[in-house]
Amino acid sequence: MAHKKRPAHHNRSKKTGKVPLAPATKVPKTPSPSEQADGSPKPANPKAARPARNGDDSAVSSLRCYNIPDYRLERPEFRIFMSGEGSNVEYRVEGDLSAAPPPIRESKYLSRERCIEIYRWMLLNRRMEVALENLYKQGKVVGGVYFGLGQEGCSCASAYALGPDDWLGPMIRNQGAMLVRGFAARDIMRQYMAKGDSPTWGRDASSHFGDWQRRNVCAPISMLGELIGVMAGVCLGARLQGKNVAGLTYIGDGGQSTGVAYESLNFAAVQKLGLVLIVENNLWGYSTPSDMQFCVKDLAERAIAYGIPGVIVDGTDPCQVYDATHEACERARRGEGPTLIEAKMMRMKGHAIHDAAQYVPAPLFEYWRARDPITRFENYLVNDKRWLTAEGNHKLIEDVERELEADRDAAVASPMPDPETDKTHQGVYCDPSCHSIKPKYGPIVAKPRETGATGSKPVEAAVHLK
Ligand SMILES: Cc1ncc(C[n+]2csc(CCOP(=O)(O)OP(=O)(O)O)c2C)c(N)n1
Numbered sequence: 226m227a228h229k230k231r232p233a234h235h236n237r238s239k240k241t242g243k244v245p246l247a248p249a250t251k252v253p254k255t256p257s258p259s260e261q262a263d264g265s266p267k268p269a270n271p272k273a274a275r276p277a278r279n280g281d282d283s284a285v286s287s288l289r290c291y292n293i294p295d296y297r298l299e300r301p302e303f304r305i306f307m308s309g310e311g312s313n314v315e316y317r318v319e320g321d322l323s324a325a326p327p328p329i330r331e332s333k334y335l336s337r338e339r340c341i342e343i344y345r346w347m348l349l350n351r352r353m354e355v356a357l358e359n360l361y362k363q364g365k366v367v368g369g370v371y372f373g374l375g376q377e378g379c380s381c382a383s384a385y386a387l388g389p390d391d392w393l394g395p396m397i398r399n400q401g402a403m404l405v406r407g408f409a410a411r412d413i414m415r416q417y418m419a420k421g422d423s424p425t426w427g428r429d430a431s432s433h434f435g436d437w438q439r440r441n442v443c444a445p446i447s448m449l450g451e452l453i454g455v456m457a458g459v460c461l462g463a464r465l466q467g468k469n470v471a472g473l474t475y476i477g478d479g480g481q482s483t484g485v486a487y488e489s490l491n492f493a494a495v496q497k498l499g500l501v502l503i504v505e506n507n508l509w510g511y512s513t514p515s516d517m518q519f520c521v522k523d524l525a526e527r528a529i530a531y532g533i534p535g536v537i538v539d540g541t542d543p544c545q546v547y548d549a550t551h552e553a554c555e556r557a558r559r560g561e562g563p564t565l566i567e568a569k570m571m572r573m574k575g576h577a578i579h580d581a582a583q584y585v586p587a588p589l590f591e592y593w594r595a596r597d598p599i600t601r602f603e604n605y606l607v608n609d610k611r612w613l614t615a616e617g618n619h620k621l622i623e624d625v626e627r628e629l630e631a632d633r634d635a636a637v638a639s640p641m642p643d644p645e646t647d648k649t650h651q652g653v654y655c656d657p658s659c660h661s662i663k664p665k666y667g668p669i670v671a672k673p674r675e676t677g678a679t680g681s682k683p684v685e686a687a688v689h690l691k
Pocket residue numbers: 398447448449450476477478479480481483505507509510511572576
């Protein structure tokens with residue numbers, strides 16, 4: 226089988242098995258025999274002088290190495306290949322899929338209570354999506370339904386790392402993040418059923434809603450990659466009001482290939498904005514496997530090109546996701562700029578409810594089913610840490626189910642929108658009386674930053690604009 230070669234910069238400690246979480250920094254190079262301790266060339270010794278292989282060793286002595294911390298406790302080695310032609314095209318997976326699933330990695334930050342809270346959100350996320358699937362089959366959902374099955378740990382634990390002043394920009398699979406940020410399951414179900422009391426009063430039938438007033442949530446944007454620039458703008462807006470906030474958003478392995486994704490990330494990097502970009506590498510973009518989407522081994526490596534930290538986590542491990550997001554948010558709040566986190570996992574259903582995902586090789590589903598984030602986190606809490614008793618766990622699951630059923634019933638009972646309001650397009654377009662957006666954190670303090678690229682630019686920009 227063809228393995229991708231592991232880059233030399235994976236630097237797990239042999240002793241602890243742990244990888245320090247550090248930015249994608251330049252690693253100081255051990256001086257070569259031709260250098261002094263400060264890196265400058267040693268005075269020439271004519272006797273020892275030997276021609277370099279290509280006649281010039283300056284390229285070798287200026288080699289730079291970068292670090293991409295990798296939190297994972299296992300690094301699966303398999304690839305997806307396409308075979309056949311025309312209508313007989315099929316994918317096959319090659320590699321070792323026999324390994325036992327890894328344990329959950331102990332969090333550096335999460336307490337028992339907070340782990341249990343995240344677990345509860347993950348359960349609610351999954352049960353709500355099961356309820357949505359059933360509502361769809363009953364013909365109550367208007368439009369499609371998108372699932373984050375297998376990705377609940379990533380959605381919930383990342384949003385859980387946000388502080389009250391931070392912002393969330395969820396995408397279609399991040400319904401768990403919406404729950405954590407304060408939307409009730411009934412809001413999301415009403416939205417899917419286009420009910421009159423849904424967050425968009427029945428004007429949109431899937432996930433295009435946010436809350437800029439109370440929950441600091443930017444609505445998803447369907448054009449993949451566009452939300453990244455908007456979230457960078459949110460961070461810039463807060464900065465102009467004297468506050469550095471974290472702006473967490475997500476992009477898939479497919480969506481990250483768009484130009485705007487990296488244009489926006491570069492803007493955030495140059496401006497040192499607190500963007501936290503989670504690349505949800507779930508191995509598929511519609512029916513295209515990520516092995517046919519890009520050639521780098523790890524998407525986190527792309528951070529190097531933008532001069533920002535890149536981190537890899539197991540997206541099915543909520544502790545890893547939380548720790549990496551927490552550290553990225555702290556960095557954002559210190560005004561140190563964006564972080565790219567690649568969360569590796571698997572989309573365990575089709576693109577949306579209409580897609581049976583028959584193109585996905587069955588062994589791949591089996592492999593990732595054994596890495597189910599909820600089952601593994603449950604096992605961690607109940608059996609490894611003994612933070613939850615079997616009865617406590619049972620009660621928690623029952624509570625979630627009860628809450629969910631009440632929410633589903635309320636959402637089903639909600640009225641459809643009043644057709645009269647639709648005739649006048651109320652609530653469709655924004656008008657001057659609709660709302661005015663006021664500074665949230667304080668008056669605008671648009672003074673130029675002291676360091677970095679924006680330091681001397683305002684004057685220049687003013688000249689250009691004349
Ligand atoms: C700019 C743009 N191109 C294409 C699409 C159509 N589209 C919607 S979802 C999708 C696949 C996205 O895959 P990925 O980014 O991996 O996210 P996932 O669905 O796996 O979460 C595509 C191509 C789009 N919405 N926007």
